[in-house]
Amino acid sequence: MSVPALASALMVSVVVCTRNRSASLRRCLASLVAQSADASLFEVIVVDNASTDDTAAVARAAFAGRDNFRYCLESNLGLSHARNRGIAEAAAKRVAFIDDDAEACPDWIEEMLSFIGRVTAVVAFGGPYLRMVDGAVPAWFPPEYGSSVLSEDEGALDSVTQFISGTNMVFRRDVLLALGGFRPELGMSGTRLCYGEETRLQIDLKRQGHQVFYVPAMRVKHLLPAQKMKLSWLIRNLYAVGRCSSATFCQKRTLLSCCSGICYGIVFALRTLATPSHNPLRRKIYYSLKPLVSELGALHQFLLEGHDRA
Structure with missing residues (x-):
């Protein structure tokens, strides 16, 4: 089935931006393959941000036999460039983002679609992420680091201090396009640490009078690698x-x-x-x-x- 044929049924386009983390990407895509939601209602777009490892091969292997998964290459280095390419490629009216080192819980997309059905006018929403590790966590390490749970209740976030996370967020595509997407001067770029692009986008949304919602049932797990536990x-x-x-x-x-x-x-x-x-x-x-x-x-x-x- 081609992408245009899928487009009429699609509810959400899930964008996975990645660069040189094929092992993590493999686990992320496996979690998206295992989603409980009807595959005709969502697509997955892997945006390869100029990787030099086997990312393309890993992505295509995960896609085998699945018409709702696709791959594209974005040569402009930077997470914001990759996310903006994902927005441009998306065929659905809503675009979801998950990091390549995250794993979606099996009902992640199902909970996403359920919320869209209940609150149809919402332009932006997201959920929690929980820390996932491959080894032991040092005894001194801050217990709260690597997880984000804003509330146990579903509802609008305050307009000043609360923001959804970049590894678990959904936006209406037309609103993203109207804002010009994510700002390229912010966000990771290769090995350069830089943050804030998703927060700035939400600030711009809130300044236009839009609300950002929090959906605690829409959960992902996010990897905290050993090198960050120092x-x-x-x-x-x-x-x-x-x-x-x-x-x-x-x-x-x-x-x-x-x-x-x-x-x-x-x-x-x-x-x-x-x-x-x-x-x-x-x-x-x-x-x-x-x-x-x-x-x-x-x-x-x-x-x-x-x-x-x-």
């Missing part, structure tokens, strides 16, 4: 989040605000380190340094932008 990686990650924060939240920083944030971060770190707690040392260090490291990242970006303007 204090050095957590610190590096905090720095990258801070570096992207201005563009993510549409907040123009000044030198004064950056210096004030750093001063607050120093006081917070010293106070937290001096306060007795039952947390293991490395976890305590991580918690104490979160504001400071993020603010240092924000200062770094401010100085770069000042140099660009000069």
Whole structure:
């Protein structure tokens, strides 16, 4: 069956953006093959973001005999470019995104379609993700890291502080196209850590008066690999989040605000380190340094932008 023949029945296009993670991709696609939803109601589009491993072969092997799975190559490096290519390729009115290192629960698409049937006018919604590991988690590692559960109840998120996750989100395609998709200056690009593209998109949606909904029954599991369970990686990650924060939240920083944030971060770190707690040392260090490291990242970006303007 061709894609045009499927299009009239399609309810959602699931986009999986991937780059050089064929082993994780294999597990992700296996979870999508195993979905309980009627295969005529959804399609899966793998967007290969210029991989140099066997990603294409892994994808095509998973697709064998399945008309609702397809593959495309996006040569412009960057997760936002890949996601935008997925939006362009999608044949359904709604586009869902799941990371290549995530696994969808068997009823993920079924719960997605059920929500669409109940709340037909919604333009954006998403669900939780739960931490998945292949080995042992270090005893010091923050127990909340790698999972996101915003609520036990289904409903609209607040317009300021709550956002659905990039590994479990669904949008109306026409709204994505009207916004111009995801911003290429944000999001991962090769090995460069950069975040915020899905948060910025939701901020833009909310500014136009749209609500973003949370669907707790729509669950995925997300891999937390061993290399991310190190204090050095957590610190590096905090720095990258801070570096992207201005563009993510549409907040123009000044030198004064950056210096004030750093001063607050120093006081917070010293106070937290001096306060007795039952947390293991490395976890305590991580918690104490979160504001400071993020603010240092924000200062770094401010100085770069000042140099660009000069």
